[in-house]
Amino acid sequence: MRIPLTQPTSSPVALDYSFKDEKVYWTDVANDTISRAFLNGSSQETVVSTRLSNPYGLAVDSFGQNIYWTDGTENVIEVATLNGLHRRVLIKNDLEDPRDLALDVTRGYAESPVLYVVELCLWLLNCFLLD
Numbered sequence: 001m002r003i004p005l006t007q008p009t010s011s012p013v014a015l016d017y018s019f020k021d022e023k024v025y026w027t028d029v030a031n032d033t034i035s036r037a038f039l040n041g042s043s044q045e046t047v048v049s050t051r052l053s054n055p056y057g058l059a060v061d062s063f064g065q066n067i068y069w070t071d072g073t074e075n076v077i078e079v080a081t082l083n084g085l086h087r088r089v090l091i092k093n094d095l096e097d098p099r100d101l102a103l104d105v106t107r108g109y110a111e112s113p114v115l116y117v118v119e120l121c122l123w124l125l126n127c128f129l130l131d
Helices: none
Strands: 012-018 023-028 033-038 045-048 055-061 066-071 076-081 088-091 098-109 112-119 124-129
Touching: 012 055, 023 055, 033 055, 045 066, 066 098, 076 098
Parallel strands: 055 098
Antiparallel strands: 012 023, 023 033, 033 045, 055 066, 066 076, 076 088, 098 112, 112 124
8 A cells, every 4th residue: 555645755764553543644754744644645734843853763552642753863752642732752861862662552551551662872672651
């Protein structure tokens, strides 16, 4: 399956799917954005477009209705609701070039999933229980 992107200079890196809203979410390192669309490519929209330097990793929490992403330049992990609102820095200490992340909603409580983060420079896999 292909989703034709409306931005020809796009460089999507990470993607995830929300089964509740049936949309694909992706990070774009060329435009420094996070976007979403239905599987057929319709309703493409950018949900985060400011204060992003290198949005590389991405995880969608369909239960909690949040998106999580890494910013390798700022060395942070951020979270926002699926529409990009209520954005905040989640983790900012002890990260060195965070690249990818995975969310495990089955291991934590429904309100507190477990987040796994890969850091490129140190070749580490960290685990965080989110509050």
